[in-house]
Amino acid sequence: MDSPLRLITTEVTPAAELARTIEALLVVASQPLPLEELAAAAQVDSAEVEQSLELLAEKFSEERSGIVLEHVAGGYAFRASAAATEACARLFEKPVEKGLSQAALETLAIVAYLGPVTRPEIARIRGVNVDGVIAGLAERGLIAEGGRENEFGAIRYRTTPLFERIFGLESLASLPAADDLGADVTEIRERLEAVAEKRPA
């Protein structure tokens, strides 16, 4: 006579029910879903979704599951566990990030930090023509057109949510602060002068 017992164990609390719904939404989505979109689809408020996400993060963690919940590109999404990498690699490719050149990464970095930014502006910083690199990045879906400098001006480029996803960024704010990158102007200045002094007059 275990049927009444089974009835009790399958009874679902509202919180667990919402967690199920959120889980279902994330499994259908092919890109990260922002908190607000999850709340709108489940017809609850954001605070409740956040609670569900906490439950789900526990359930879908590297330690416990082949599916891992991550907060990325301004939303929440499932990815495969790192433990399943080899099997995944046998079945799937990663065409977007495959074979990104140094030039592409530098250009991508400039767009990420300074975007929306025009091609001439990028070319001025890199010192070379960037038309080909820009076209390649746009084709991969890592950058996209984001308006114009003015009505008839140069096209401005910005990074896409896919860029944040590929690089595992919650948002562009997750990039390291620009001031923390590389040498500062005075240091470079000193080095330039050192080179100039060594040069025979």
Place this chain on the structure above:
Amino acid sequence: MPAVRELELDLDAFEGPFDLLLSLVLREELPLREVDLAEIVIAFIENLSERGELDLDACGEFLVLISALLELKARAMFPDEDAELAELEPEEAAEELARRLAEYRRAKEAANWLRGRLDERRDLFFRTGPAPLAPKPERKLAQQDPTKLVAALRGLAIEPPTPSTAHMALRFPPVTQFLDRWRSLLRRRTRFDFDQEVAGLTRVEVAVAFLALLELRKQDEIAIAQSGPFAPIRISRADAERSLSWTAHSA
């Protein structure tokens, strides 16, 4: 043959020989930005085709001059960065150079950071396919008042007024139609009874048929006889009537 430099120009910004235009531009007395160079090219080609012979020397000279002008104009239209730098004092130039190097260095460092990030995530797989189609947002209609619908329907439910036939005039058949009819009838028969012949016709047609009879009587083609009021009207050919009366007399 006139040399290229003597080519007469009639442009918006300048009128005169090409040579003068060149010296004005070089002396910076005429801003090149206001000169439409395409017009000069057209003027030269027109001049060339008028002459009908190909002067290669002239073409060569023209090409050299016009390309020099194009280059000057292009430089005038786009701010020259090198010139900006050249105007700087050595101290400022060094500062500018250092600033640009630092900017590039930063981009390079950011690229390295991204590379590291990519390496960390190299082993992670996730779905990146296109999103499934979102449901079409429901079109929300404004709150409606059912009495408005009632009022609108009431407007439609009124019985339409009967159409007026006042414009439709009575149609009279032409008198000639009955003239022909009576004449052909009288060719076959010497006499007939009017009421019999018009049986089944409308009142208007009967009236017109009667008018035709009066017309025939006027022309003396027939004789009309009626024994009393509302008695049948007897029609007979005029000649038959005469013979008849003559017969009656004789009888």
